[in-house]
Amino acid sequence: MTPIKTVAALIDEGLTAPGTRATLENVVARYAMSITPDMAALVDRDDPGDPIARQFVPSEAELAAAPEDRPDPIGDAAHSPVPGIVHRHKDRALFMPILTCPIFCRFCFRRESVGKGESALSPEALAVAFAYIEAHPEIWEVILTGGDPFVLSARRVGEIARRLSAIPHVRIIRWHTRVPVVDPSRITDEFVASLIVPDATTIVALHANHPREFLPAARVAIARLIDAGIPLVSQSVLLKGINADVDTLEALMRTLVENCIKPYYLHHPDLAPGTAHFRLSIKEGQELVRSLRARVSGLCMPTYVLDIPGGFAKVPLNEGDVEKTGDGWRIRDQQGNWHDYP
Ligand SMILES: *Cc1c(COP(=O)(O)O)cnc(C)c1O
Numbered sequence: 001m002t003p004i005k006t007v008a009a010l011i012d013e014g015l016t017a018p019g020t021r022a023t024l025e026n027v028v029a030r031y032a033m034s035i036t037p038d039m040a041a042l043v044d045r046d047d048p049g050d051p052i053a054r055q056f057v058p059s060e061a062e063l064a065a066a067p068e069d070r071p072d073p074i075g076d077a078a079h080s081p082v083p084g085i086v087h088r089h090k091d092r093a094l095f096m097p098i099l100t101c102p103i104f105c106r107f108c109f110r111r112e113s114v115g116k117g118e119s120a121l122s123p124e125a126l127a128v129a130f131a132y133i134e135a136h137p138e139i140w141e142v143i144l145t146g147g148d149p150f151v152l153s154a155r156r157v158g159e160i161a162r163r164l165s166a167i168p169h170v171r172i173i174r175w176h177t178r179v180p181v182v183d184p185s186r187i188t189d190e191f192v193a194s195l196i197v198p199d200a201t202t203i204v205a206l207h208a209n210h211p212r213e214f215l216p217a218a219r220v221a222i223a224r225l226i227d228a229g230i231p232l233v234s235q236s237v238l239l240k241g242i243n244a245d246v247d248t249l250e251a252l253m254r255t256l257v258e259n260c261i262k263p264y265y266l267h268h269p270d271l272a273p274g275t276a277h278f279r280l281s282i283k284e285g286q287e288l289v290r291s292l293r294a295r296v297s298g299l300c301m302p303t304y305v306l307d308i309p310g311g312f313a314k315v316p317l318n319e320g321d322v323e324k325t326g327d328g329w330r331i332r333d334q335q336g337n338w339h340d341y342p
């Protein structure tokens with residue numbers, strides 16, 4: 001089976017009703033669509049609110065513009081010194097060698113650039129990006145993102161990893177990817193071997209949003225990475241209608257830890273255009289996170305973060321649990337009760 005990339009294929013697969021065709025053609029003309037066979041097979045055709053379908057099957061709601069929408073919701077453009085690099089924090093830089101993904105999430109925060117036009121950096125642009133990293137000895141960690149860098153071949157991934165590890169100040173190479181869950185057959189032994197390089201530590205940050213994404217093949221792909229000695233952390237996006245309830249979040253975090261993945265970030269949804277139907281309020285998010293903490297160990301807890309629009313970076317959203325009082329502080333517990341703290 002091949003990825004679903006057209007509305008006709010979506011209808012053939014029973015993932016949308018034939019009557020939605022004209023509308024969805026408009027949606028996919030604006031925001032790219034691709035659904036991997038693994039994820040298409042996982043959709044429950046009988047459930048109109050299926051959380052897998054909601055992540056990947058386009059919907060009419062994406063054509064609605066909300067006043068708060070921003071084309072560059074996290075303000076990356078303001079911090080991009082050369083194409084393919086975003087350098088906002090001194091010790092770490094994002095490096096985007098390719099702006100495509102094996103699957104396109106309907107809530108993607110980079111949906112205005114991912115899956116459109118020129119997708120891979122040219123060899124010349126790659127050379128400029130490596131030269132930028134070389135010229136900035138304060139860059140300790142390089143975060144490969146995109147798009148999804150794991151769509152590259154084992155050979156190309158290996159080349160990037162080796163060129164980075166040859167730069168003495170680059171100690172950590174972190175790969176952000178969704179591939180081990182959405183297209184696990186790409187994670188071959190050869191691919192995993194290409195990630196391991198001398199003189200730098202490889203870390204993988206896996207994007208997963210729902211416990212059902214962890215099919216047996218995905219678990220095998222994750223185990224291959226772990227067995228090669230690569231630590232895994234997770235990133236999830238808190239999304240209305242997908243995982244914004246405490247039972248799903250609990251199951252997701254437990255599934256991550258059971259698969260040797262440390263929950264790292266739970267992202268408040270970004271203000272990407274046409275994604276208002278996935279958003280919830282910060283207060284709702286904080287309440288969910290508090291309920292989650294009442295159920296699970298610290299090991300299962302991600303940090304709930306917001307990327308402040310305008311390029312002001314990520315902040316943990318737990319400040320609301322700490323308030324200044326006359327002669328000290330007050331702190332809110334998991335039940336929502338306040339306690340004085342000197
Ligand atoms: C999220 C992000 C990073 C990574 O930051 P961590 O909080 O260390 O995971 C780096 N640069 C930019 C621009 C980011 O948005």
Ligand code: SF4
Pocket residue numbers: 100101103104105107108109110111114146147148178207
């Ligand atoms: S995997 Fe990440 S970059 Fe790719 S479509 Fe999903 S959210 Fe966007």
